[in-house]
Amino acid sequence: GESVGLHLPTLSVQEGDNSIINCAYSNSASDYFIWYKQESGKGPQFIIDIRSNMDKRQGQRVTVLLNKTVKHLSLQIAATQPGDSAVYFCAENREAGTALIFGKGTTLSVSS
Amino acid sequence: DSGVTQTPKHLITATGQRVTLRCSPRSGDLSVYWYQQSLDQGLQFLIQYYNGEERAKGNILERFSAQQFPDLHSELNLSSLELGDSALYFCASSVDPSPGNTIYFGEGSWLTVV
Numbered sequence: 001g002e003s004v005g006l007h008l009p010t011l012s013v014q015e016g017d018n019s020i021i022n023c024a025y026s027n028s029a030s031d032y033f034i035w036y037k038q039e040s041g042k043g044p045q046f047i048i049d050i051r052s053n054m055d056k057r058q059g060q061r062v063t064v065l066l067n068k069t070v071k072h073l074s075l076q077i078a079a080t081q082p083g084d085s086a087v088y089f090c091a092e093n094r095e096a097g098t099a100l101i102f103g104k105g106t107t108l109s110v111s112s
Numbered sequence: 113d114s115g116v117t118q119t120p121k122h123l124i125t126a127t128g129q130r131v132t133l134r135c136s137p138r139s140g141d142l143s144v145y146w147y148q149q150s151l152d153q154g155l156q157f158l159i160q161y162y163n164g165e166e167r168a169k170g171n172i173l174e175r176f177s178a179q180q181f182p183d184l185h186s187e188l189n190l191s192s193l194e195l196g197d198s199a200l201y202f203c204a205s206s207v208d209p210s211p212g213n214t215i216y217f218g219e220g221s222w223l224t225v226v
Contacts, residue, residue, distance in 0.1 A: 093215075102217055
Protein backbone atom coordinates (compact mmCIF):
# COMPACT_ATOMS: atom_id res chain seq x y z
CA GLY A 1 0.00 0.00 0.00
CA GLU A 2 1.02 3.62 -0.24
CA SER A 3 2.99 4.92 2.68
CA VAL A 4 5.62 7.34 3.76
CA GLY A 5 8.96 5.77 4.49
CA LEU A 6 12.48 6.71 5.46
CA HIS A 7 15.67 5.61 3.82
CA LEU A 8 17.74 4.86 6.91
CA PRO A 9 16.66 3.66 10.33
CA THR A 10 19.67 5.20 12.08
CA LEU A 11 22.05 8.09 11.56
CA SER A 12 25.08 8.87 13.70
CA VAL A 13 26.83 12.22 13.50
CA GLN A 14 29.36 14.26 15.43
CA GLU A 15 28.33 17.37 17.28
CA GLY A 16 28.63 20.37 14.98
CA ASP A 17 28.12 18.39 11.80
CA ASN A 18 25.17 18.93 9.52
CA SER A 19 22.62 16.10 9.46
CA ILE A 20 20.43 15.07 6.57
CA ILE A 21 17.50 12.77 7.15
CA ASN A 22 15.68 11.46 4.10
CA CYS A 23 12.18 10.32 3.43
CA ALA A 24 10.47 8.91 0.36
CA TYR A 25 6.75 9.05 -0.22
CA SER A 26 4.67 7.23 -2.78
CA ASN A 27 1.45 9.21 -3.08
CA SER A 28 1.90 11.91 -5.68
CA ALA A 29 -1.41 13.44 -4.54
CA SER A 30 0.00 14.34 -1.13
CA ASP A 31 0.19 18.07 -0.72
CA TYR A 32 1.44 18.67 2.80
CA PHE A 33 4.42 17.20 4.61
CA ILE A 34 5.64 17.52 8.17
CA TRP A 35 8.71 16.55 10.14
CA TYR A 36 8.35 15.53 13.76
CA LYS A 37 10.97 14.89 16.43
CA GLN A 38 10.29 12.36 19.15
CA GLU A 39 12.50 12.15 22.19
CA SER A 40 12.48 9.07 24.35
CA GLY A 41 9.31 8.78 26.40
CA LYS A 42 7.72 11.86 24.86
CA GLY A 43 5.18 12.69 22.22
CA PRO A 44 6.14 13.76 18.68
CA GLN A 45 7.07 17.41 18.49
CA PHE A 46 6.42 19.47 15.36
CA ILE A 47 9.62 20.70 13.70
CA ILE A 48 8.75 22.10 10.29
CA ASP A 49 6.27 21.62 7.49
CA ILE A 50 6.08 22.26 3.77
CA ARG A 51 3.29 22.47 1.21
CA SER A 52 3.60 20.81 -2.18
CA ASN A 53 3.72 24.16 -3.96
CA MET A 54 7.11 24.82 -2.34
CA ASP A 55 10.44 23.04 -2.72
CA LYS A 56 12.27 24.50 0.26
CA ARG A 57 11.42 25.93 3.63
CA GLN A 58 13.78 27.08 6.35
CA GLY A 59 13.38 27.27 10.07
CA GLN A 60 15.78 27.77 12.90
CA ARG A 61 18.74 25.46 12.11
CA VAL A 62 16.42 23.22 10.06
CA THR A 63 15.59 23.14 6.38
CA VAL A 64 13.08 20.93 4.62
CA LEU A 65 13.51 20.15 0.95
CA LEU A 66 10.79 18.67 -1.21
CA ASN A 67 11.45 17.07 -4.58
CA LYS A 68 8.12 16.21 -6.10
CA THR A 69 9.68 14.75 -9.24
CA VAL A 70 11.19 11.85 -7.32
CA LYS A 71 8.80 12.07 -4.36
CA HIS A 72 11.53 12.73 -1.86
CA LEU A 73 11.60 14.80 1.30
CA SER A 74 14.60 15.64 3.42
CA LEU A 75 15.29 17.35 6.72
CA GLN A 76 18.60 19.14 7.14
CA ILE A 77 19.77 20.06 10.62
CA ALA A 78 22.63 22.51 10.75
CA ALA A 79 25.32 22.34 13.46
CA THR A 80 23.75 19.26 15.05
CA GLN A 81 23.75 19.29 18.83
CA PRO A 82 23.43 16.46 21.39
CA GLY A 83 19.92 17.74 22.14
CA ASP A 84 18.96 16.88 18.58
CA SER A 85 19.31 13.18 19.37
CA ALA A 86 15.87 11.70 18.85
CA VAL A 87 13.74 9.78 16.39
CA TYR A 88 12.65 11.84 13.41
CA PHE A 89 9.49 11.05 11.49
CA CYS A 90 8.25 12.44 8.24
CA ALA A 91 4.51 12.46 7.72
CA GLU A 92 2.13 13.36 4.95
CA ASN A 93 -1.33 14.81 5.04
CA ARG A 94 -2.85 13.84 1.75
CA GLU A 95 -6.02 15.85 1.78
CA ALA A 96 -8.44 17.58 4.05
CA GLY A 97 -10.26 15.12 6.24
CA THR A 98 -7.49 12.55 6.32
CA ALA A 99 -5.01 12.10 9.10
CA LEU A 100 -1.24 12.20 9.04
CA ILE A 101 0.46 9.09 7.71
CA PHE A 102 3.84 8.49 9.33
CA GLY A 103 6.92 6.65 8.25
CA LYS A 104 8.89 4.40 10.57
CA GLY A 105 11.39 7.01 11.69
CA THR A 106 15.12 7.63 11.68
CA THR A 107 17.02 7.56 14.95
CA LEU A 108 19.57 10.38 15.04
CA SER A 109 22.45 9.94 17.46
CA VAL A 110 24.74 12.88 18.09
CA SER A 111 28.04 12.27 19.80
CA SER A 112 30.18 14.93 21.44
CA ASP B 113 4.21 21.43 26.48
CA SER B 114 1.97 20.95 23.43
CA GLY B 115 -1.24 21.76 25.28
CA VAL B 116 -2.71 18.32 24.59
CA THR B 117 -3.37 16.47 27.84
CA GLN B 118 -3.62 12.71 28.12
CA THR B 119 -4.52 10.57 31.10
CA PRO B 120 -3.47 8.21 32.49
CA LYS B 121 0.24 8.42 31.69
CA HIS B 122 0.81 4.79 32.58
CA LEU B 123 -1.58 1.89 32.88
CA ILE B 124 -1.04 -1.80 33.59
CA THR B 125 -3.93 -4.18 33.13
CA ALA B 126 -4.62 -7.84 32.51
CA THR B 127 -5.63 -9.57 29.31
CA GLY B 128 -9.35 -9.52 28.68
CA GLN B 129 -9.86 -6.27 30.55
CA ARG B 130 -11.17 -2.94 29.28
CA VAL B 131 -9.54 0.47 29.66
CA THR B 132 -10.39 4.03 28.74
CA LEU B 133 -7.80 6.59 27.71
CA ARG B 134 -8.69 10.24 27.93
CA CYS B 135 -7.56 13.22 25.91
CA SER B 136 -8.13 16.95 26.23
CA PRO B 137 -7.17 18.80 23.05
CA ARG B 138 -5.47 22.17 22.91
CA SER B 139 -7.72 25.08 23.64
CA GLY B 140 -9.55 26.00 20.44
CA ASP B 141 -8.74 22.78 18.57
CA LEU B 142 -11.77 20.98 17.19
CA SER B 143 -10.06 17.99 15.61
CA VAL B 144 -8.73 15.06 17.63
CA TYR B 145 -6.65 12.13 16.41
CA TRP B 146 -5.62 8.87 18.07
CA TYR B 147 -2.43 7.03 17.19
CA GLN B 148 -0.85 3.81 18.42
CA GLN B 149 2.90 3.35 18.68
CA SER B 150 4.22 -0.12 19.40
CA LEU B 151 7.83 -0.91 20.29
CA ASP B 152 10.12 -0.10 17.37
CA GLN B 153 7.12 0.85 15.26
CA GLY B 154 6.03 4.07 13.78
CA LEU B 155 2.83 5.84 14.59
CA GLN B 156 -0.24 4.03 13.35
CA PHE B 157 -3.31 6.16 12.81
CA LEU B 158 -6.39 4.82 14.56
CA ILE B 159 -9.22 7.32 14.29
CA GLN B 160 -10.01 11.00 13.87
CA TYR B 161 -12.83 13.21 15.13
CA TYR B 162 -13.84 16.69 14.19
CA ASN B 163 -16.24 18.69 16.34
CA GLY B 164 -17.79 15.56 17.79
CA GLU B 165 -18.14 13.62 14.55
CA GLU B 166 -15.98 10.75 13.33
CA ARG B 167 -13.97 12.04 10.38
CA ALA B 168 -11.63 9.24 9.37
CA LYS B 169 -10.77 5.73 10.41
CA GLY B 170 -7.41 4.05 10.19
CA ASN B 171 -6.19 0.72 11.47
CA ILE B 172 -8.48 0.59 14.45
CA LEU B 173 -9.53 -2.82 15.70
CA GLU B 174 -13.20 -3.61 16.28
CA ARG B 175 -12.35 -4.12 19.96
CA PHE B 176 -11.41 -0.45 20.10
CA SER B 177 -13.78 2.48 19.97
CA ALA B 178 -13.59 6.20 20.52
CA GLN B 179 -15.74 9.26 20.80
CA GLN B 180 -15.44 13.00 21.06
CA PHE B 181 -17.72 14.74 23.51
CA PRO B 182 -19.45 18.13 23.25
CA ASP B 183 -16.70 19.73 25.35
CA LEU B 184 -14.29 18.36 22.68
CA HIS B 185 -12.42 15.98 24.93
CA SER B 186 -12.06 12.48 23.55
CA GLU B 187 -11.88 8.97 24.94
CA LEU B 188 -10.39 5.84 23.42
CA ASN B 189 -11.88 2.62 24.73
CA LEU B 190 -9.88 -0.57 24.42
CA SER B 191 -11.66 -3.80 25.29
CA SER B 192 -10.87 -7.53 25.44
CA LEU B 193 -7.26 -6.52 25.76
CA GLU B 194 -4.53 -8.74 24.40
CA LEU B 195 -0.81 -8.76 25.07
CA GLY B 196 -0.23 -7.27 21.63
CA ASP B 197 -2.23 -4.18 22.57
CA SER B 198 0.62 -3.07 24.79
CA ALA B 199 1.75 0.19 23.25
CA LEU B 200 1.98 3.91 23.61
CA TYR B 201 -1.27 5.60 22.63
CA PHE B 202 -1.08 9.18 21.49
CA CYS B 203 -3.77 11.76 21.16
CA ALA B 204 -3.23 14.76 18.90
CA SER B 205 -5.26 17.80 18.04
CA SER B 206 -5.48 20.54 15.44
CA VAL B 207 -7.72 23.49 14.78
CA ASP B 208 -9.46 21.60 11.99
CA PRO B 209 -8.59 18.75 9.59
CA SER B 210 -7.32 20.98 6.79
CA PRO B 211 -3.75 20.32 5.67
CA GLY B 212 -1.51 23.07 6.89
CA ASN B 213 -2.92 23.16 10.40
CA THR B 214 -0.26 21.95 12.75
CA ILE B 215 -1.14 18.76 14.56
CA TYR B 216 0.08 18.76 18.14
CA PHE B 217 0.66 15.56 20.08
CA GLY B 218 0.22 14.79 23.74
CA GLU B 219 2.77 12.92 25.81
CA GLY B 220 0.96 9.62 25.37
CA SER B 221 -0.55 6.93 27.56
CA TRP B 222 1.61 3.89 28.15
CA LEU B 223 -0.52 0.76 28.21
CA THR B 224 0.96 -2.51 29.39
CA VAL B 225 -1.20 -5.62 29.13
CA VAL B 226 0.01 -8.54 31.24
